[in-house]
Amino acid sequence: MIKKVAILANGGDVSGFNAVIRAIKKTAETHGVECYGYIDGYRGLVNNNYIRLDGNEKASGILPKGGSIIGSSTNAIVFHYKVEHEDGTVTYEDLSDQCVRNVK
DSSP states (O other), X not given: OOOEEEEOOBSSOOTTHHHHHHHHHHHHHHTTOEEEEETTTXXXXXXXXXXXXXXXXXXXXXXTSOSOTTOOBXXXXXXXXXXXXXXXXXXXXXOHHHHHHHHO
């Protein structure tokens, strides 16, 4: 069975979050778990935009950097998500089922 963990930040940048990402990545590697980070919080989850963090340089050297290497979102609510259509109309849709599919 493949074991995976994903990190997602919501609510804006938090000082020290890169240290949390690094700690999760190192712990995951120790236990043979694949580690991913969703880019820009829930927006990344909705759009299935993520990076794999284990076994690469993406999470090394991040401790002195401010903010979060994976970004965050401050107003993305997956149950009432703003969708802009090609014709210029805007609707608000429940994309929670899409998020569940993307996690799998």
